């Protein structure tokens with residue numbers, strides 16, 4: 534479990550102070566897959582660096598697996614060795630070492646107590662790189678390099694995996710394969726995954742919960758489905774709306790089908806009952822990890838417009854006036 538209690542982080546700059554994190558209160562439970570979402574400069578990396586003990590908070594307390602992180606650097610290093618694995622955007626592999634040796638290095642640093650060779654073979658199998666054990670990083674694709682990164686991060690059986698923009702440098706197909714691999718690892722190990730990202734796609738495909746950050750503060754902490762159905766913060770709205778329909782039209786509404794019993798017949802029944810004209814501008818289905826949500830952007834015209842909207846709402850369709 535990761536806990537932040539009233540954590541502030543202030544960086545001293547030449548002439549001023551920069552508040553990178555302000556009053557962060559947060560609990561991440563064991564086995565959760567949490568996305569930390571925000572624009573550049575929001576404070577995401579600072580949050581991660583505090584979790585892994587690379588930096589200290591200016592005030593407040595951080596507790597990782599019941600261990601309070603004080604200014605004791607030895608404890609932080611121990612935690613990195615034993616409870617936290619980390620993967621990075623640019624993989625951070627040692628290029629003069631083979632895949633096998635890159636993973637072995639992690640075991641050497643952790644002073645792995647059991648048979649290292651057996652563990653390396655196990656890890657190579659887990660990340661799907663058994664046939665690449667003697668290859669060098671420069672001969673691997675980006676996705677394969679990140680698989681090595683994942684193998685190395687998991688070497689010493691950590692209970693937490695921190696991912697800092699870990700798929701931002703990959704094309705969308707390769708990123709999807711890495712998210713699938715992480716889901717597979719999660720189902721086998723129940724490891725806690727914290728994924729720092731500015732990409733809404735990762736949240737959609739991988740996460741159960743999302744924490745949205747803006748200018749050093751947490752502005753939203755919610756389950757992923759709620760983020761898509763009713764985003765609360767301006768950051769999540771703008772990240773989501775950038776994916777959707779951007780044109781301003783009169784009488785434009787966003788209809789959200791998120792309940793299992795809400796289907797298209799509701800709209801056709803509504804048209805028949807209230808004699809309205811419905812002009813469908815755009816439709817999209819978002820597939821989440823275990824669910825899906827339908828979005829329909831429609832212009833609704835006619836005398837009974839208000840009653841029609843009420844009817845839709847009563848039939849578990851969310852209706853929002855759509856103004857970008």
Ligand SMILES: Nc1ncnc2c1ncn2[C@@H]1O[C@H](COP(=O)(O)OP(=O)(O)OP(=O)(O)O)[C@@H](O)[C@H]1O
Nearest residue numbers: 544545551553571572573574575576577578579580
């Ligand atoms: N060591 C440092 N010294 C001074 N300021 C820093 C330091 N590290 C981060 N900052 C500042 O703290 C703020 C938050 O930075 P942080 O890297 O945590 O944001 P981020 O959300 O991870 O952004 P990005 O996605 O661009 O990495 C930024 O204004 C950044 O310039």
